[in-house]
Amino acid sequence: MKKYILAHDLGTSGNKASLFTVDGKLVGSQVFAYDVNYFNGTWAEQDAEDWWKAVCVTSKNLIESTGIVPEEIGAVSFSGQMMGCLCVDRQGNPLRKSIIWADQRAQKQVAQIEEHISQQDFYHIVGHRNTASYGVQKLMWVRDNEPEIYEQTYKTLNAKDFIVYRLTGKFYTEYSDANSVACFDLNKLQWSEELISYAGIDGDKLPEVKPSTFMAGGVTEEASKATGLAVGTPVVLGGGDGVTANVGAGSIRPGKTYSCMGTSAWITTTTEKPIFDPQMRSVTWAHVVPGLYAPNGTMQTAGGCYSWLKNTICMLETVQAKEQGRSPYDLINEEIEKSPAGSNGVLFLPYLLGERAPRWNPDAKGSFLGLKAETTRADLLRSVLEGVTMNLAICLDILKTQVDIDEIMVVGGGAKGRVWRQIMADVYNTRIVVPTVLEEAGSMGAAVIGGVGAGIYKSFDAIDNFLEIADVQEPNPEAVKAYKPVRELFDECYCALEKVYKKMN
Numbered sequence: 095m096k097k098y099i100l101a102h103d104l105g106t107s108g109n110k111a112s113l114f115t116v117d118g119k120l121v122g123s124q125v126f127a128y129d130v131n132y133f134n135g136t137w138a139e140q141d142a143e144d145w146w147k148a149v150c151v152t153s154k155n156l157i158e159s160t161g162i163v164p165e166e167i168g169a170v171s172f173s174g175q176m177m178g179c180l181c182v183d184r185q186g187n188p189l190r191k192s193i194i195w196a197d198q199r200a201q202k203q204v205a206q207i208e209e210h211i212s213q214q215d216f217y218h219i220v221g222h223r224n225t226a227s228y229g230v231q232k233l234m235w236v237r238d239n240e241p242e243i244y245e246q247t248y249k250t251l252n253a254k255d256f257i258v259y260r261l262t263g264k265f266y267t268e269y270s271d272a273n274s275v276a277c278f279d280l281n282k283l284q285w286s287e288e289l290i291s292y293a294g295i296d297g298d299k300l301p302e303v304k305p306s307t308f309m310a311g312g313v314t315e316e317a318s319k320a321t322g323l324a325v326g327t328p329v330v331l332g333g334g335d336g337v338t339a340n341v342g343a344g345s346i347r348p349g350k351t352y353s354c355m356g357t358s359a360w361i362t363t364t365t366e367k368p369i370f371d372p373q374m375r376s377v378t379w380a381h382v383v384p385g386l387y388a389p390n391g392t393m394q395t396a397g398g399c400y401s402w403l404k405n406t407i408c409m410l411e412t413v414q415a416k417e418q419g420r421s422p423y424d425l426i427n428e429e430i431e432k433s434p435a436g437s438n439g440v441l442f443l444p445y446l447l448g449e450r451a452p453r454w455n456p457d458a459k460g461s462f463l464g465l466k467a468e469t470t471r472a473d474l475l476r477s478v479l480e481g482v483t484m485n486l487a488i489c490l491d492i493l494k495t496q497v498d499i500d501e502i503m504v505v506g507g508g509a510k511g512r513v514w515r516q517i518m519a520d521v522y523n524t525r526i527v528v529p530t531v532l533e534e535a536g537s538m539g540a541a542v543i544g545g546v547g548a549g550i551y552k553s554f555d556a557i558d559n560f561l562e563i564a565d566v567q568e569p570n571p572e573a574v575k576a577y578k579p580v581r582e583l584f585d586e587c588y589c590a591l592e593k594v595y596k597k598m599n
Contacts, residue, residue, distance in 0.1 A: 096169075098162060099168055099171070099545050100114075100323075104257065109145065109149055114560070118559030126148035128140065128141070128144035138194050138196040142182075153321040168328065170328070173254070175334075178194045180193075180250060182250075183248050184248040190243050201226050206234065220276050220279075221377055221387075230276045230289070233250050250300065252275075261314065265302065266331055270338070272285070277300075280378060280380060306338075306383075332543050336379065337380070337381060339362075340352065340539065342536055349498055351364070357398045363388070375454065376493065391451035394445070394449050395446045400479065403475060432472040433472035435570075437476045438470070440476075441477060442480065444485055451488075451489050452485070453588065458588070480577075486518075501526075504527070505533070519568060530562040538561075
């Protein structure tokens with residue numbers, strides 16, 4: 095009988111391998127960090143061999159540290175960074191470093207596609223805008239700038255797809271990562287011949303698309319020696335990290351909604367059909383649960399704003415926290431509680447790195463507005479958390495136009511503070527639920543996908559065994575009322591400054 099499931103979460107800064115029992119208990123985890131090469135202002139690449147090394151090292155270390163028998167692992171599955179472009183040859187060897195999600199070099203290729211199709215029409219096929227963030231535009235860049243690499247390319251892969259190949263010798267991707275290539279028809283769940291034609295790429299360079307629960311094959315003898323996994327261990331495709339977390343946060347049926355509060359942040363729900371916003375402010379992903387979709391709004395800097403606050407305005411708290419053996423965020427939160435809902439009229443626009451949803455404006459800047467002589471330090475600090483939350487609230491409102499949402503599960507580092515969770519409840523006017531484990535949504539989602547794919551679980555309802563609720567916070571009616579005009583003013587302030595941002599560049 096199989097006792098365990100191994101999940102690999104291939105992120106931007108490293109891989110986290112997590113071993114779960116089949117009844118949802120975390121046995122142990124291992125992390126292996128790797129580098130990103132940022133250069134030329136907007137370029138970002140990684141060495142795919144670093145991903146493979148990370149998977150090999152963490153798998154071996156995890157098996158050794160837990161003392162389990164490799165044959166007791168019933169499945170290996172993945173959560174992986176999306177929107178990349180790794181060109182490999184017929185033997186699966188990388189032909190160049192992977193152009194990752196953060197890379198923005200393919201602006202000319204975006205314009206090439208726009209010569210054939212409008213943003214609105216593109217959005218209604220893919221569920222996303224035509225931007226340089228996605229995989230097909232990056233492959234077009236390779237074609238235009240490195241033709242010898244393009245000609246040798248047999249397949250273009252995302253991170254987890256490359257690891258699946260290394261483990262099984264098979265080339266596959268699944269719906270969520272195919273969606274991140276941005277020449278995928280979201281409605282038909284297949285590569286779009288129309289967009290492939292407009293992009294001018296060879297469609298044969300795209301891998302075969304299967305559901306997230308598809309078993310690609312078993313671990314080969316060569317991969318077994320490298321990873322310590324037993325030969326024949328089932329390898330299940332898994333999903334892109336932003337969507338795999340849906341499962342890990344329990345968003346597996348229509349209306350179930352979660353928010354991930356990391357350096358960036360997003361709100362995602364689950365629906366039976368894509369949500370197409372007339373202003374194209376939201377995006378829709380193919381869900382890893384077959385037959386469902388994951389409409390989403392992602393902002394650039396959420397926890398990133400909180401970190402900026404700590405590192406600039408709150409250096410005193412950082413020093414005091416070190417002396418007291420506490421987290422500086424605990425001291426910051428104590429100060430925030432001295433300011434009321436609305437921060438006594440201070441507004442913070444959280445656009446420190448431009449903005450994705452709902453603004454889609456790379457020129458947007460961060461700012462404090464409404465400062466007065468009587469403004470306190472507590473007002474400044476509170477306004478930062480409120481500004482992030484009000485920006486996310488716009489994304490939530492878009493989803494609410496088509497989905498009834500009365501509860502949001504919040505995960506990620508930003509969910510640790512009770513103060514911020516109460517601000518969320520009040521700004522959203524929605525119940526906030528927090529699980530006991532905040533930073534394992536991707537790993538737990540991958541584990542459940544693996545379990546379903548390997549026949550260990552009958553359905554995705556198995557996530558209920560992984561999730562335990564630690565706290566529930568209800569909206570405060572007085573605060574909800576206080577935030578309503580503040581939210582309207584927040585939006586007006588952004589619109590008033592929109593023309594100024596471009597001049598500031």
